[in-house]
Amino acid sequence: MAGTYHELGVVAQERGRLEGAEDWYRKSLTITEDLGDRPGMAGTYHELGIVAQERGRLEEAEDWYRKSLTIKEDLGNRPGMAGTYHELGIVAQRRGRLEEAEDWYRKSLTITEDLGNRPVMALTYAQLGLHAEAGDDTARALVWAVKCVALFDEVPHSMTGRGLDQLRRLTQRLGIEVLERAWQQETGSPLPSVVRAYVLAEPDPPNDGAN
Known part of the structure; x- marks a missing residue:
């Protein structure tokens, strides 16, 4: 029952029904806590954190993540720890x-780089890039964006998240020559033509539903 409640929460969450997802997760948690199922509890605490985060309840989200992390660290669940560090x-x-x-973010990267978990690495590189850009450190932001995009041959790739758009934005701000140097320094290879074409192209206009 607990496992099915949890999966129903996942489905509701993926369909954007956050209130329903939260209800399912809490039903699951009632059972896993009663049974002392610590791995199950950790997973559901994490998902409740994501739901709270998506609903703008950041303090509550942080509480859920910390409860999840306490168990994951105690159990030595390194992939789970990396995901919760990231959140x-x-x-x-x-x-x-x-x-x-x-x-x-750096605690997350220590694990994901060691495990070779490129999807989570890409997400964390992208977040570090946004973090550096928010601090007006555009040179460092560009390095993180390059690290993110260079993980995959396919451009665009679904796992690069906001990293590719940031790479385009920074290139249009700093110039293609700066990107070429950063790419060469980080990867040891010339800037791929597919990346060049993407960052120099004008972004698609937002779809507002108009014909």
């Missing part, structure tokens, strides 16, 4: 605690 970084960044946010 704690996002929450800290949104709450204006930028130095703390960077610490969380």
Whole structure:
């Protein structure tokens, strides 16, 4: 029952029904806590954190993530720890605690780089790029964006998230020559033509539903 409640929460969350997702997760949690199922509890705490975060309740989200992290660290669940470190970084960044946010992102990267988990690495590189850009460190932001995009041969790639758009934005601000140098320094290879074409292209206009 707990597992099915949890998965129903996942489905509701993916369909944008956040209130329903939260209800399912809480039903699951009632059982896992009663049974002392710590891995199940950790997973549901994390998902409740994501729901709270998406609903703008950042303090509550942070509480859920920390409860999840306590169990994951105790169990030595390194992939789970990396994911929760990443989300704690996002929450800290949104709450204006930028130095703390960077610490969380780097803790996540220590694990994901060691495990070779490129999808989570890409997401964290992208967040570090946005973090650096928010601090007006465009040179460092460009390096993180390059690290993110260079993880995958396909451009655009779904896992690069906001990193590719940031790479385009920074290139149009700093110039293609700066990107070429940064790419060569980070990867040891010339800037791929597909990346060049993407960052120099005008972004698609937003779809407002008009014909």
